[in-house]
Amino acid sequence: MIRELAYLRVASPRHEDWVAYATEVLGCQLAPRGTDGSVRLRVDDAAHRITIAPGEEDAFEGAGWGFANETELAAYVERLRGAGLTVTEGTPEECADRAVAGMWWVTDPWGNRHEFVWGQHRHPGTFWPGRRISGFVSDDFGLGHIVLIAPSMAEADAFYGDLLGFTLSDRVNEEFMKVRFYHCNGRHHSLGVAEVPGTVGFNHLMLEVRDLDDVGTGYDLAREKGHPIVRALGRHTNDLMTSFYMSTPSSFQIEYGCGGLVVDDRTWVASTNDRPSLWGHELTDWGRHNPPGILNKFEAAAR
Ligand SMILES: [Fe+2]
Missing domain, CATH: 3.10.180.10 (2,3-Dihydroxybiphenyl 1,2-Dioxygenase, domain 1)
Incomplete structure (x- = not known):
């Protein structure tokens, strides 16, 4: 698996x-x-x-x-x-x-x-962060998580869950936003799929750092260097990540956070959340007026 x-x-x-x-x-x-x-x-x-x-x-x-x-x-x-x-x-x-x-x-x-x-190549003991942070939560948890946009949740779940074998962590089921989250190790989710009819896309990559100060200094630096904040600081209901979202030079977003939940398959039971955040994650003006990631009309996609 x-x-x-x-x-x-x-x-x-x-x-x-x-x-x-x-x-x-x-x-x-x-x-x-x-x-x-x-x-x-x-x-x-x-x-x-x-x-x-x-x-x-x-x-x-x-x-x-x-x-x-x-x-x-x-x-x-x-x-x-x-x-x-x-x-x-x-x-x-x-x-x-x-x-x-x-x-x-x-x-x-x-x-x-x-x-x-x-057999991914590793160079033990050689990672040195580009700025002064305490480091990333990665290694056995992988790079982070990605959230894709798909036109049909039923089809997405059949493909990613049944076929590729990702395990459902939970769902967010809001009137205007339906998302399913899947895990493949202890990270609460390595893959998320949001349903947007007629659209295929890549919404964000999440990178988890080890300390809240790393998140806060990242927030300051993003603003200082002109990378638009898409969602303000907040904490998610499902993986308990304290994070913010910024736009990257390449249309998709980076969620930058810390404190993500670790799940254990022996005890984990998937649930449904009626909202994505306990607090915060408010969409900024920039977020309201720009596309949420790299988006393509489904008709233009390969098939
Ligand atoms: Fe995320």
Whole structure:
């Protein structure tokens, strides 16, 4: 089964802007660039976990999902093929680019690419944050979480839950916002899916830091350096994360928080929350007047 969100890949015309943004605001470390000039970012001892490739428009290029080893990944690929999914093996060049030992990939019903990997390269003891923070909560918990936008929750749940095997953590069921959250390790969710009819998209990446002061100083720096705040500081009902949301140079948002809940599958029971936050997370004026992420009409997606 999937063990973690190993990495995220996006493309953007403003990929160069990530060098300053990621180090000075987020506290990531720069890794050596990709052969195509991609900016690559570290949050722990993994070689790199975030790739921003040069591109003509902002695009979600794919999520990498990590497996414990070659055997588990091979069994998973067989299971997906048995269920009728087309699973393609990554080329040696793709594996080298992602710094993994092996990779297979699929697309979801709306054209989003998901890569399944094992043997991600690590360089123990080499992570050094880009600004003075106490560090990221990552390693065995993976990079963080991503929230995708899909036109149909029923179809999304069939794909991500039944087929890919993510375990439901809980749901938020508001009149105007329906979201399902899934876990694959102790992190409350590594994947969220929000339903927006007719739309496929990538809403945000969550990065968890170790200390509330890291969140607060990140908030100050985002404002100081002109990265729009999308949602003010708040605390989520489900994963208890204290966080804020900012816009990145590439349309999608980063949720920057601390104190996320750790779940234990032996005791965890999925619930339904009628609101996403205990307090705060108020949408700013900027948030109200700009699209919530990288969005595409479903008709334009691959299928
Ligand atoms: Fe989030």
